[in-house]
Amino acid sequence: MDLDIFLAVIITATEVGNTRPSQSLLERVARIHEVQFYCLTSSLWDDFSSSQDSLVNPENIDTMPSRDAYLQTLNSNAVFEHPCVPLTKILSSGSFYYALEPQWDLSTRLAVRLSRDSSIQNDIGVFDERFVWNEYIIRSLLDFREKLDPLERQDLDQCQFIVRHVA
Amino acid sequence: MHLYLGHNPRTLYLLTDTREQRLGNLHRALIFRAAEANASQVVVEFLPGDEANLTGTVRLTHRNVKGCLGLISVENGAYPYRRIAGVYTHHGFRHIPCGDHYGY
Numbered sequence: 001m002d003l004d005i006f007l008a009v010i011i012t013a014t015e016v017g018n019t020r021p022s023q024s025l026l027e028r029v030a031r032i033h034e035v036q037f038y039c040l041t042s043s044l045w046d047d048f049s050s051s052q053d054s055l056v057n058p059e060n061i062d063t064m065p066s067r068d069a070y071l072q073t074l075n076s077n078a079v080f081e082h083p084c085v086p087l088t089k090i091l092s093s094g095s096f097y098y099a100l101e102p103q104w105d106l107s108t109r110l111a112v113r114l115s116r117d118s119s120i121q122n123d124i125g126v127f128d129e130r131f132v133w134n135e136y137i138i139r140s141l142l143d144f145r146e147k148l149d150p151l152e153r154q155d156l157d158q159c160q161f162i163v164r165h166v167a
Numbered sequence: 168m169h170l171y172l173g174h175n176p177r178t179l180y181l182l183t184d185t186r187e188q189r190l191g192n193l194h195r196a197l198i199f200r201a202a203e204a205n206a207s208q209v210v211v212e213f214l215p216g217d218e219a220n221l222t223g224t225v226r227l228t229h230r231n232v233k234g235c236l237g238l239i240s241v242e243n244g245a246y247p248y249r250r251i252a253g254v255y256t257h258h259g260f261r262h263i264p265c266g267d268h269y270g271y
Binding site: 002003004005006007008009010011012013030032035036037038040041042043046083084087091098134136137138139140141144148152155156158159160161162163165 | 168170172177178179181183192193195197199200201206207209211213227228230232233234235236237238239240241242
């Protein structure tokens, strides 16, 4: 059985507003414009057409392979459609949003959030599953997060590596 | 944050960038690679940014990545999508039931 694993990332998004402008803590919302899926298991689905001038890590510029040399090593079989194209189209339709600040939960009404215990008010693992569209694919990463020690978990949240989005 | 691809083993690196660090965020890396023992599982590491070895990596997109929405697996390049079976870390492993079809 050939099984390919893909990581879904948000490539472009724009801020569309702040839901509580009177508050000192920002609660801004961003609209997702483009999502891409990158394969963890195969180079077959690699597409560097959007990277163009970017295959440079400034920290390792002397040791990195050139783009041309790298592309020559890739499987050039481009006749297959990327298996995540349908999902990419849906998620890049401009109908999905996420919170720019990790401490607030866009999926839950304000009254419910305010009534929560203070210990979980900023916990990104607490949300309304009915409205978080990527709950299904983010679950394994949230479980990973739960296993971190509290300080690591706080750092992970602050970096906003994990994003929950709503429609 | 930036997204890099490394090889041997094939690995994806999400790394916070200097702009985010200027805004008070931390320099951290979230690293993904497929588990060798089980094709449907992924090893994830969360490390300080300077401990991520980016030698030989290439940047996958010149744009700043906003975050990660999750992991899915696709069998034989076709539908249905499946949630990955689990995530290993150096902190331990917790099994997640697999086999549910992914239904958008």
